[in-house]
Amino acid sequence: MAERSFKKEVQQLRIGAGEEFRGEGILAVTKALLQSGVGYVAGYQGSPISHLMDVLADAQEILEELGVHFETSASEATAAATLAASVMYPIRGAVTWKSTVGTNVASDALANLASGGVTGGALVIVGEDYGEGSSIMQERTHAFAMKSQIWLLDPRPNLESMVKAVEDGFQLSEASNTPVILQLRIRGCHVHGRFTAKDNRRPEFSLQQALENPQRDVNRIVLPPAAFLHEQEKVKQRWPAAVRYIQENHLNEFFDGDAGDIGLILQGGLYNGVIRALQLLGLADHFGNSRIPLYVMNVTYPVIDDEVRSFCQGKKAVLLLEEGQPNYIEQNLNTILRQAGIDTALSGKDVLPVAGEYTTAAMRDGLQKFLERHHPGLLPRLDVPGVAAAAPQMEISQVARPPKEHALVFQEHAQKLAAVVPPRPAGFCTGCPERPIFSALTLAQEKLGEHHVACDIGCHLFSILPPFNLGATTMGYGLGASSTAAFNVPSSKRPISIMGDGGFWHNGLASGIGNAVFNKYDGVIIIIDNYYSAATGGQDIPSSRARNDHRATNNPIENAVRGVGVKWVRTLDRTYDVKRGEALIEEALTTKATGPKVIIAQSECMLNKQRRVKPAFNKAVKEGKRMVKERFGVDPDVCSGDHACIRLSGCPSLSIKDSGDPLKEDPVAYVDNSCVGCGNCGEVADAAVLCPSFYRADIVHNPSRWDQFLARLRGRIIGFLQARRAAYLEHHSL
């Protein structure tokens, strides 16, 4: 069960030729796969390509009709290895993951795949998690394409171009016997747009046919001497074949313009931003018509020497817009121009940022610098009110930037606001079951001192941020336990590492737990089991509790851990029990037992739980059933305004408000209506002996007659006593 249901979007996967598809980029790509006669799809979820996986998971019926096999891989390595089905058989296969992290994991299989080459089209769709909103290290997939000689597509970010890139990718792969990476940027994946669909196609050659007629060719296997042969084949046959295909089918695009003595060369994915940057300088309109000629590289690897030469021929200067570093393309272009003896000046990172996202503003400024140097006459005269129109047909109201005095006012205000506007680090959701684990860890450390804590990838990584501020490193998905491997030495303090259930099944079982057992590791490993791969959108994994028609779930982590030889295992089956969590961590840190100490802390991801429980609850209430809803509250007159509870919890629903009491200057804690009644705040207040201001309110919907009778009885006695005391207070009130 994924975070979002795509049942509605799935219907768009059925539309036929001539019909218009409207929706998100990544869904258009999914439709394109079906239109291309793909035989199998696999992958590992992660932003920004999770939706591709989730849609296909919800589209089981359509996939079965078409005879397409879909699989959620254990990891990106598994996904990449899945493409082996296209090595010997003419079956189109596609796999997907988040890059560059997923590509790192997959690179062993990818390298082997690229070495032997493929028969059927093999497409790797990567979501390039780069720039604003990214959650990973900033690197380029480009390097992987170069090192293994896999062709890299970076299409213009509109649905039509992305869909075409899928079809082109399969054909290019088949024409050159080489796997192809289709790189999609975050905003491209999430862009809403439209394209005209084609009919879905059944795969021409099926997986069944392959199994029933097995084939092998030792020359396609990466073993000497074939491996040496592969390297020669790559440069002598596959590369030229790819170049030929790309040129003949015009995968890269040329757009002409009247300022013919200069030009721009750009990665396809940057196209929309470049057009806007040009438009802001009065050199393009909003339909892609540019006064400067453009060479758009929808294929960014390999670079097509001929195309570069013919574009640059006769130009005074060209500007290359290449996002990210190192500047592989720029280096390549320089070689091409030098070898061809073309003296066109090449600008790139000399006017554009060396590192970081190419925002529209960054590209506009880079373009301006380039033009000032090589074609100043094209530039509108900025900073002067009432600029002369560069192109009279077009509205150029936006051409001029705010006059200087405005800019100063902005700066002043922006600076003032910087002191006010608070940062908003990502954090645990309301009611998250992982929060109490870190509260427990905090309390345990208060007792036993600070320890070395290694973190992992997943929602639990938010423990690194305020208010917990826990954890020293994060080395990769499922590598929490591995990243404390060196600390396997006698010490008065044991190392602690964290791992999520997603990371555990991704590779942590072998690389972390198995490794710890084998090397007689003495530290503590906390596995956080929230029943889903939660950070990627709540997909099922082997230990998920839900019944899944297409996957085998309910495989307990504890069995796996014991299976690889861990002796000391404790399961905390309700993470909200902060005291028990604290006690378990303290026990693990102090026990005399040798070998890894594994704590499995389990409670369901609250986001997913609420999605399941809330509608059911509301339905039951509507049907008149007696239902009890729990939520928490704080008595403002009891709360001291110290906020220690917030520092130990950080729940979004645990907020602050003015005390309304002139004697209390500081705001008091307050639980807002988003509270889901997980009970963490009360448990923390109890475990940390904070203050008695927390209460849990049980709201009884549709109370039974017995409830009502009891309530009346209680109300009468309690009401009498309350009135008595109120009268006493009233008596001498002021």
Added chain:
Amino acid sequence: MNTSLHAGTPIKIAILAMGGQGGGVLADWIVDMAEHAQWWAQATSVPGVAQRTGATVYYVELMPEAAVQAAGKPPTLAMMPTAGDVDLVVAAELMEGGRALQRGFVTPDRTVLISSSHRSYAVGEKAAHGNGIADPNKVIEAGREIAKRFFCFDLQALADEAGSVISASLFGAIAGSGSLPFAREDYEATIRRAGVGVNASLRAFGAGHHAAASAPAAPAAIDTSRPLPVLPDTAAHPRTRQMLEELKRDFPPEAQPMMLAGLRRILEFQDLRYGREYLDHMRDIRELDAQFGGTAKSWALTAAAARYVAVAMAYDDVIRVADLKTRGARFERVRQEVGAAQDQLVYTTEYMHPRLEEICGTMPAFLGRRIENSPALSRYLGRFFRKGKFLRSGTLSGFLMLYALAGMRRFRRSTLRHKIEMRSLHNWLKLISDTVHHDYDLAVEVVNCRRLVKGYSDTHARGDSKYQRLTLAASQLLGSADAASRLRALRDAALADDKGNKLDAMLEQELRPAN
């Protein structure tokens, strides 16, 4: 060749929201509405980890279909907002509006800024030891200055009232602002097409629409002042009436409202006699104040003491907690806070965790002290208080227990805790008196140091230990230049972290020359 450029400019809209606020829903609505009205729409976002409570931007561009027809090809729209190039900025929270201003998305010549005025505090603001809330009026001022038109009102409250979510009231505010070329019917039809919680969404939409349509040209500042109680003309009981009269007659007007609040707290905490004691302490302070130049300093000492003497006297003990938890008004407040309907029952469970110290504190002083001084007894009894007590205050057993505990107020004066608190109070009053003889301003700061003492159990112990360090510092600072401002700096440092590490570091620096 000749490049021909076509007319047609998109409308550019940036939506700033926090994860889970429905910024994506709002963007989808705008796209759906525009497409149904024959516009070309593009929307992008970078959700990523921002989905989990972080801040994020959704970006929409709209182009009229007619322009697309004229150009003969689909538009090439941008994937992200550019500073200085946005027509409409919608912020789902005030500080997100501030962020939009800070990032330069708002410009005076063209940008309409619609921001909800409600606050959803960031974790840094919430976790602060004292008051970490950012000043909302800085954003309002900047918005008034920078935006072409600035709409700012509480769209969260409007959504709540309608039983809907903020995306609906924001959508209404966009409609009401008239900043997009669509009719009200287009907006409402979009909500209907979405088909989820339609009626509630339409109500919230209507409220947002109305608020924007009738909004003033520029939003007013948010009132962040904290009202003080107004002195009543008279009181029911003759003895409280007399106290009121004394308060009005014998104390400076600057201190009267806070003293009234203090006196009220004291009276409900204990009894009339205790109220009298409060007035006596205050009278001593007022005299010192008059003697050492208070008239020239707006009676700063008396005004500050009015609050903290009351807080010190009405300390937080188990009796008081039990009293506050069992009041009828409190039962009613809980019902309201959890939004319980008339026919629903509400029971509360109180998370109490008194330690042995608190229990001893409520015992007669001799007994409590005896237990505390005997390690064996403490160990034995401590076992019973290791676990928290979760009491259900709506059931008879739970209520009666708490009620009885609250009734112990009549024995409070003989408890160990009272003895401890009174000693602390007297030491503090003496320190104030000693200090004011030499340094008026420092004496005021000594009064304010009492802010550190608050809470229960561990929290109280931590605060008290910081307070002790500060009072020690105060006596050492006495006689040195600008002692008051140095003590104030130390107090701020004490609020910087839990354990008082910053305070210790500063103390070491501050007091070294004195040693």
